[in-house]
Amino acid sequence: MYLDNAATTRVCALSAQAATAAMTSEYGNPSSTHKKGRQAASLVKRGRAQIAKALNCSPDEIYFTASGTESDNWAIFGSAAVSARVGKHIISSKAEHPAVLKSLSELDRRGFEVTLVSPEPDGSVSAKSVLDALRPDTVLVSLMLVSNETGGVTDIAGIKKTLLENKSKALLHTDAVQAFLKVPTDVKALGCDLLSISGHKVHAPKGIGALFVRRGLRIAPYIFGGGQENGMRGGTESVPLIAAFGEAVHDSLENCPDSPAMLRELKDYLTTRLSVLIPEAHILKSDAPHIISISLPGYRSEVLMNFLEARDIFVSRSSACKKGGRSHVLEAIGLPSSVIDGTLRLGLSRYTTKNELDIFCDMLGEAKNTLVHR
Structure with missing residues (x-):
């Protein structure tokens, strides 16, 4: 039973089929001018359009990358490079993904000044905290x-409004890797200048991401080479992964349009059942429909994970990108160590069922009654 969909997701059938077809049939280099090349270029164009539709933007505002991490890095370093003559102050939060925090740490080393604001109790960031910084x-x-x-x-649209009201010319970047196809990511409604997404969080393969760059905004290129991605990211495009990413997005929009509502229903079902079965469990309240943070204070998350894994139930303790040590996010929102040390993170997907959640609850209750309480 896989309940770690915030770490990665199972590739959907249409996405896998698209990747296979691109590798075995339409395998030309998209820069080649012959038929095979044109076929491959057509797949890249289709994938770009499919993702642009989901973000409500123009296809020429979508740039493919190898991951959400690369998209974050490019957004931060690329915008900093063209803005350094205007200013060198950047605002972010203490609860960001390492792809953002480590990029900002490097910019700090290069002479930029970074202000990391404190998050709200649910890990979001308020417009007021941005305004204060x-x-x-x-x-x-x-x-x-x-x-x-x-x-x-985080209310990105509200933060954009704050920036505009205060006549700030600061660019607004949002890491939407966990948000894409789960909460609204209409870039026009959000008002963001840059937005990062990743394929493997939405039932596409690993190794493909994308960066939205608002039309008219010029950021510095990140990889130099043969002029691909409108001269902004050199290197032959990974046609199979782009095709697979596009089809996964298309599949979600066309065949699973009610997925966010279904995920919300599953999350509410799980949290309600857990609160009855294990009243002492600490369940963090949050608005995303697919991520649940649960803690059994007095138990260690590693022990709980091992107990569940032995029963073929797979969850995580925090971000898969952070191995070892306490979660900086949970520390940033002020949770006590007893809660942090017993935290499990669940990630739901459109393939998750209520029956699976029932089994998880029963097994977590068994773990509580079986394992030694510290």
Whole structure:
């Protein structure tokens, strides 16, 4: 039973079929001018259009990358490079993904000044905290739309409104890797200048991501080479992965349009059942429909995970990108160590069933009654 969909997801059938077809039939280089090349270029064009439709933007505002991490890195370093003459102050939060925090740490080393605001109790970031940190020389605000550990949802549109009301010219980047296809990510409604997404969080293969760059905004290229991606990211495009990403997005929009509502129903069902079965469990309240942070204070998350894994139930303790040590996100929202040490993160998907959640609840209750309480 796989309940770790915030870490990665099972590739859907249409996505796998698209990747296979691109590898075995339409395998030309999309820069080649012959028929095979044109076929491959057509797949890239289709994938770009499918993703643009989901974000409500133009296809020429979508740039393919190898991951959400690369998209975050490119957004931050690319915008900083073109904004350095205007200012060197950046606002982010203490609860961001390492792809953002480590990029900002490197920029700090290069002479930028980074302000990390404290998150709200659910891991989101308030517009007020951004306003309090805003300065005339602020050139970038980078905040996660959905927290990958808590499921807290940041009001990116509200933060954009704050920037506009204060006549700030700071660019607004949002890491929407956990948000994409789970909460609204209409870039026009959000008002963001840059937005990062990743394929393997939405039932596409690993190794493909994308960066939305608002039309008219010029950021620095990240990889130099043969002029691919409108001269912004060199290197032959991974046609199979792009095709697979596009089809996964298309499949979600066309065949599973009610998925966010279904996920919300499953999350509510799980949290209600757990609160009855294990009243002492600490269940973090958050708005994202697919991420649940649960803690059994007095038990260690590693022990709980091992207990569940022995019964073929797979969950995580925090972000899969953070191995070892306490979660910086849970520390940033002020949870006590007893809660952090006993935390499990569940990630639901459109393949999750109520029956699976019933089994998980029963097994977690058995773990509580079987394992030694510290």
